Amino acid sequence: MSAWLQPLTLKGRHVSLEPLSPAHAPALALAAADGELHRLWYTSVPGPHEVEAYVQKALAQQDAGLALPFAVRDAQGDIVGSTRYCNADAANRRVEIGYTWYARRVQRTALNTEAKRLLLAHAFETLGCIAVEFRTHWHNRRSREAIARLGARQDGVLRNHMIMPDGTYRDTVVFSIIASEWPTVRRGLDWRLEQGGRGDA
Template sequence: MDEGLFQQPPTLENGRIQLIPMELEHVQPLFAINHPSIWKFMLTEVKTETDMYNWVARAVQLRQQQKALPFVVILKETNQIVGTTRLYELNKEQRSCELGSTWYDRHFQRTYVNSDCKYLLLQYCFEELKLIRVQLKTDERNLRSQQAIERIGAVKEGLLRNERILDNGYIRNAVLYSIINDEWPSVKQRFFERNGKYAQKQ
């Protein structure tokens, strides 16, 4: 991980989706797919287009500070933006990062989109960046997210109590998961078995 990674962030893609670096120009298309249910277990809540502008601007700022790589998710068939995800807590010395801040248009939740995104990001982390650990956290109340994380083969490490105070004042517990480099081959195989040719980069 060097400065070039943040100055010229990658585009990741397979046959069905494309992850492109998030920019301020994505505020309106992201707000167009916004829905209150998306933010139920998120750290903040986006209600207005101004909220979305601030949310995107903060993500872009984190990239400029070399702290995160935020992406928007594009459906290649229609060139439609269907969600967003990011890598953050990127640590060059410890060769680790966290994958999160992921949400999708309600019509694409619980579809191949999430699996494809996770595969592309994990493949990039382990095969391009040569990381040894990728972690994921989710709200203890978000059982759907926990099930999705477990389906990809991440290992549950435990519960972080009072991990964060959300913008609405709620003090959440977070469930912590990880995938390490030694586990990536088996996790990768699981993706391939579920998604076939589409799991691979094109």
């Protein structure tokens, strides 16, 4: 486990992010079934039967110091998805926010806006990151639009970056927010939360 990325809980009004554990698997399986996101060929969301392996792999990445995975709990106390810091680079103070997915019933609500607000604040204000990345599939237009709405800027496209489970090649779109942009991005996110926070994927 990385000394830089230590498990913690991040809490807001609409969402709580808590350290992922095997105990979350049954609730995550129910969340994954809501909307059947795993059927979208351009996502990496686990199917309900794949959640236990998904959690174990995330925790192995945490043990290697590469990630810090969270279970996402809504304001009613239900587990509704997962997210994580990943591709952590402590030496260069960079991290990616990724592997984010939610049950359909909480998509495009204030929950995601606040979750990103919490993760970005911790990255820039506690971890001292100089940049935070977001990556998504070229064909996941909804995700690309949601990342841009956060205030991230597109850095470029990594062509044939990954081989997907179905054998297709993924072109990965890379976005980032750098430290000097964070105060403006933070104000934008706070304003959206004041307005109800709706509109995210």
